[in-house]
Amino acid sequence: MVTASASALQAHVLTLNRGYVAVQIISARRAFCLLIKGSAEIVNVEDGHYRSYDFESWRETGEMKTAFGERNDAEDWINSVSFCVEVPRIIRLLRYDRVPQHGVKFNRHNIFRRDHSHCQYCKRRFPASQLSLDHVVPRSRGGRTTWDNIVSACLKCNAAKGGRTPREAGMTLANPPRKPNRSLLLPQAVASKKYTCWQSFLTPSQWTNQVENPGRQTAQTGNRAS
Numbered sequence: 302m303v304t305a306s307a308s309a310l311q312a313h314v315l316t317l318n319r320g321y322v323a324v325q326i327i328s329a330r331r332a333f334c335l336l337i338k339g340s341a342e343i344v345n346v347e348d349g350h351y352r353s354y355d356f357e358s359w360r361e362t363g364e365m366k367t368a369f370g371e372r373n374d375a376e377d378w379i380n381s382v383s384f385c386v387e388v389p390r391i392i393r394l395l396r397y398d399r400v401p402q403h404g405v406k407f408n409r410h411n412i413f414r415r416d417h418s419h420c421q422y423c424k425r426r427f428p429a430s431q432l433s434l435d436h437v438v439p440r441s442r443g444g445r446t447t448w449d450n451i452v453s454a455c456l457k458c459n460a461a462k463g464g465r466t467p468r469e470a471g472m473t474l475a476n477p478p479r480k481p482n483r484s485l486l487l488p489q490a491v492a493s494k495k496y497t498c499w500q501s502f503l504t505p506s507q508w509t510n511q512v513e514n515p516g517r518q519t520a521q522t523g524n525r526a527s
């Protein structure tokens with residue numbers, strides 16, 4: 302039987318390609334699948350140096366840490382009856398050479414992520430179920446469905462704005478909409494101290510953007526409107 306705290310299973314793992322270029326962020330569960338299959342190795346930062354482990358040696362090291370009481374609170378662990386293993390923060394794919402593409406898919410989910418789940422009109426945060434997409438310049442006026450003309454809007458603001466421009470509706474935008482760069486793909490958790498070891502694999506703009514703007518925490522409710 303395997304037990305793990307919810308946070309351990311939800312931990313994020315940075316994936317590098319064979320050339321140590323950051324590729325994507327995956328779940329701890331997915332990382333363990335890759336490690337057990339032998340498709341990846343662990344890259345661990347130790348005293349400012351990177352050390353590689355295969356899954357077996359990582360597990361053994363974890364058992365020693367456990368035996369000597371050297372675990373610390375910043376770590377996530379998965380414990381089973383027969384073994385325990387620390388969730389790695391970084392893994393490297395041993396057979397993957399490609400460099401990730403720099404585009405971000407234009408879809409509802411990524412627009413909400415770009416806007417940090419905030420309605421761009423009332424500037425409050427909403428769950429996805431209470432957000433909608435708004436054409437800043439309405440389609441009836443030739444507004445296009447593009448990164449620079451679509452924003453997240455709560456249902457109430459979207460209904461209030463109707464088929465008008467923000468100026469006509471007396472509303473202002475929190476941020477001018479634009480196409481995001483790859484930093485969008487990083488989870489907000491990157492701002493957590495747990496993930497500082499990722500820093501050297503991310504571009505300065507990816508890192509600063511996430512750390513300085515990890516999403517405002519002002520959850521609000523909104524009214525449904527059509």
Ligand SMILES: [Zn+2]
Nearest residue numbers: 420423455458
């Ligand atoms: Zn709103």
